[in-house]
Amino acid sequence: MAERAKKFAGPKLPATLGNVALSVSEYTSKDGVTSVKGTQLQNGEELTVQLMSPARAANMMKGRNDVDDRERVRLWEDRFANRRELSEFADRTNDQGVKPGGVILLNNTRLDFSDRQYYAQAAYGFVSDPEFQAAMSGTVSLSKFSDGSMRLQVYQPDKAVLLSPSSKDEAQRAVKEAFDVRSPVGSGVMARTVIVTISEKNEEGEAQSKAFYMRSASFEADLGNGVQFQLSNGFGDTLKRSQLDSNSAAAAAAIAAATGVSAQIVIDRMSEAAPEDSAAVQRIYDVVKSGEASVALTPGFTVPIVRKSMDNLLKRPELFHSGSFAGAIAIAIRGADGGALERPAAYAVTSYSALPKSAPEVTPTPAKEAIRAHERLLSAGGEKPSSSLQSRPPARFASPGRDF
Numbered sequence: 001m002a003e004r005a006k007k008f009a010g011p012k013l014p015a016t017l018g019n020v021a022l023s024v025s026e027y028t029s030k031d032g033v034t035s036v037k038g039t040q041l042q043n044g045e046e047l048t049v050q051l052m053s054p055a056r057a058a059n060m061m062k063g064r065n066d067v068d069d070r071e072r073v074r075l076w077e078d079r080f081a082n083r084r085e086l087s088e089f090a091d092r093t094n095d096q097g098v099k100p101g102g103v104i105l106l107n108n109t110r111l112d113f114s115d116r117q118y119y120a121q122a123a124y125g126f127v128s129d130p131e132f133q134a135a136m137s138g139t140v141s142l143s144k145f146s147d148g149s150m151r152l153q154v155y156q157p158d159k160a161v162l163l164s165p166s167s168k169d170e171a172q173r174a175v176k177e178a179f180d181v182r183s184p185v186g187s188g189v190m191a192r193t194v195i196v197t198i199s200e201k202n203e204e205g206e207a208q209s210k211a212f213y214m215r216s217a218s219f220e221a222d223l224g225n226g227v228q229f230q231l232s233n234g235f236g237d238t239l240k241r242s243q244l245d246s247n248s249a250a251a252a253a254a255i256a257a258a259t260g261v262s263a264q265i266v267i268d269r270m271s272e273a274a275p276e277d278s279a280a281v282q283r284i285y286d287v288v289k290s291g292e293a294s295v296a297l298t299p300g301f302t303v304p305i306v307r308k309s310m311d312n313l314l315k316r317p318e319l320f321h322s323g324s325f326a327g328a329i330a331i332a333i334r335g336a337d338g339g340a341l342e343r344p345a346a347y348a349v350t351s352y353s354a355l356p357k358s359a360p361e362v363t364p365t366p367a368k369e370a371i372r373a374h375e376r377l378l379s380a381g382g383e384k385p386s387s388s389l390q391s392r393p394p395a396r397f398a399s400p401g402r403d404f
Helices: 002-009 054-060 069-079 086-090 165-178 235-241 246-259 263-268 275-290 307-314 366-379
Strands: 016-030 033-040 046-051 103-112 117-120 122-127 133-144 150-155 161-163 191-201 207-215 218-222 227-231 294-303 325-334 340-351
Touching: 016 046, 016 086, 016 133, 016 340, 033 086, 054 069, 054 103, 054 117, 086 122, 122 133, 122 325, 133 294, 133 340, 133 366, 150 191, 150 366, 161 165, 161 246, 161 366, 165 235, 165 246, 165 294, 191 246, 191 275, 191 366, 207 246, 207 366, 235 246, 246 263, 246 275, 246 294, 263 275, 294 340, 294 366, 307 340
Parallel strands: 046 117
Antiparallel strands: 016 033, 016 103, 033 046, 103 117, 103 122, 133 150, 133 325, 150 294, 161 294, 191 207, 191 294, 218 227, 325 340
């Protein structure tokens, strides 16, 4: 009897999913109620969701000092009065619909234990037309500067890899991929940013980790149709075109040690480096090359932002003071004329969980996430996930430099 009850209960499902970015596969309608089915960008898992009715929301969202049932339903009716229903997103004649392959954001998604189905409070269009737009998911970092500029970066801790001098070919392949400027969405190019984490034991035998950054280099090039800004492609080309500071030089030294590049090549790219800075870079190179320190690489992208979207982002200060958060960005990959964009650009940002309205005491950062990914790799014996970028088409152009 207990076994039959267990089978009836089915697999254990999370009670709350929070904010979900769902890549739509299909819409279905039954008895006038529309459901959306798709794959969560957060974790790749399949999900089917409906929107809560006022009565269901009143039942699922009870508070401690709540009003009576009838008043609670009325309050939810008011809240949902201007809500867009899933049937509107499914309508192919609706300019604001979301086509299969696009992405819908589902707010406050929860499991109703009475029927073991998931329901969301509201839905929003994120990627309406997959022919013109796309989404990226990962650890998002959004910064603003005194000159009014912004920097949007997306890191992929789930694709972090350990680099080992004893496996030079594997290290070179991982580094080549991390500095490959082919955009993961659309057919253009996108600047790369990598976090290099180094872990070594102190005199007490305790592991200590540090994180360093290295980014694509921009440069002017005449490709026959006028001078244009281009991006370095590959580690060798990035090294060749960069003036390194102590942070980026440390990252480059660790990569160089694992891939068989001379330390002197890295030091030569340090502009007017003090002797102690050169010595510090040489030490990092030596401890990585000797195996005394473990080094991991967390890949990422620096994504341009559509100018008219910047004002909307400024209205959401929690996106900036949170340091970094798990989330997604929506990216335009084609222009209004249908032409492919050479530099795909972001027009929206979302977090998978509610962000604090005031700055947290301890700010999460991409570096902390990269260090945690490094620790997970070490505890798992260094196994790395398979890459989704290996099947990408050849680059439209390749800058001169080393192969990786």
